Amino acid sequence: MSKKSVYVSLAATFAAVVLPGSAQAQQGATANLAGAYRCQPEPSPCLWPTMSIAQTGNTIELKNDKGVVADGKVTSPITISGNPPWNAIGVVLPDHSIQWSNGTKWRKQ
Numbered sequence: 001m002s003k004k005s006v007y008v009s010l011a012a013t014f015a016a017v018v019l020p021g022s023a024q025a026q027q028g029a030t031a032n033l034a035g036a037y038r039c040q041p042e043p044s045p046c047l048w049p050t051m052s053i054a055q056t057g058n059t060i061e062l063k064n065d066k067g068v069v070a071d072g073k074v075t076s077p078i079t080i081s082g083n084p085p086w087n088a089i090g091v092v093l094p095d096h097s098i099q100w101s102n103g104t105k106w107r108k109q
Contacts, residue, residue, distance in 0.1 A: 030058055030074055031092050037106035044103025051106060062086055 034055040039046035048064035055061075060072040062082050072082040080090040080098065090098040090106075098106045 031077055031080075033060060033074070033080065033092065033096075033098070036109040037098070038109055040105045040107055042099075042103065042105045046104055 032055065033053045035053060037051045037053065039049055039051065048066060048068075050065045052063050053060050054063070055074070058074040060074060060080060060082075062070045062072050068085060070083050070086045072080055072086070074080050075089075078092045080092065082088050082090065082100075086100075086102070089101040092098055096108045100106065
């Protein structure tokens with residue numbers, strides 16, 4: 001099994017097992033993810049120290065500090081997906097940080 005598959009499985013398991021109360025509390029609501037973020041390496045190193053998210057409804061735009069942009073989508077009240085170059089699934093944690101399937105964590109500033 002590839003390392004990426006392990007992270008995706010871990011993120012999905014985490015969302016299903018640890019956060020069921022959060023999903024029920026926000027059922028039908030779209031997470032507000034817009035803002036600036038700082039990357040924390042957990043366990044993978046960060047390629048970019050700062051990022052931002054712009055959001056319109058369930059559509060998001062991820063942008064790193066080098067100006068690289070990727071489209072994405074809010075897929076549930078606690079999950080998001082990022083298209084290339086991120087190619088990752090994120091779990092929105094109760095503290096509004098995002099744990100990505102690529103092994104990094106973005107903390108909202």
